[in-house]
Amino acid sequence: TNWVWSPNNIGSAQINGIELTNRISFNENYSAIVNYSWMHAKDNRTKKYLIYQPNNKADVSLKYTNDGAGVMIELNGHYTDRRFHDAANATYVKRFFVFGLSASKKINKSFTCFASIDNLFNRKYQVIRDYPVPGFSLNGGLKAEF
DSSP states (O other): OTTSOOOOOOSOEEEEEEEEEEEEESSSSEEEEEEEEEEEEEETTTOOBOTTOOSEEEEEEEEEEETTTTEEEEEEEEEEOOEESSTTSOOEEOOEEEEEEEEEEEOSSSEEEEEEEESTTOOOOEEETTEEOOOOEEEEEEEEOO
16 A cells, blocks of 8 residues: 555665774773774666665774673664665655663673663664654663573
């Protein structure tokens, strides 16, 4: 029907891109990771951009690790450029930048407790048009390794 979006296959596409990743260790406890992707994805027949394929994406994280204490804390950010929602490239989904925070503590050789916060600042954004991502969320648990 006209009111429900569904994916359609295309005959062929040309996709060119580059991905760069760099890890910077400040010392034995602190590090940063930066990842950037550029992609140029077009339908060969229409010469339009493929839907939901952003030209630019970037991730950055700052991490504290103390292996002796069994502690890890990480602040991360995710940027996704605008993406077209339709094959005609007439409508798009807005770009967004969100933060997350995670932490873990090794209790002993077999058990680690962890917690993470997604969308740390409760931003309103959409990965797919008209389907808002839930706001702030908190996850946690206990990991067992044997």
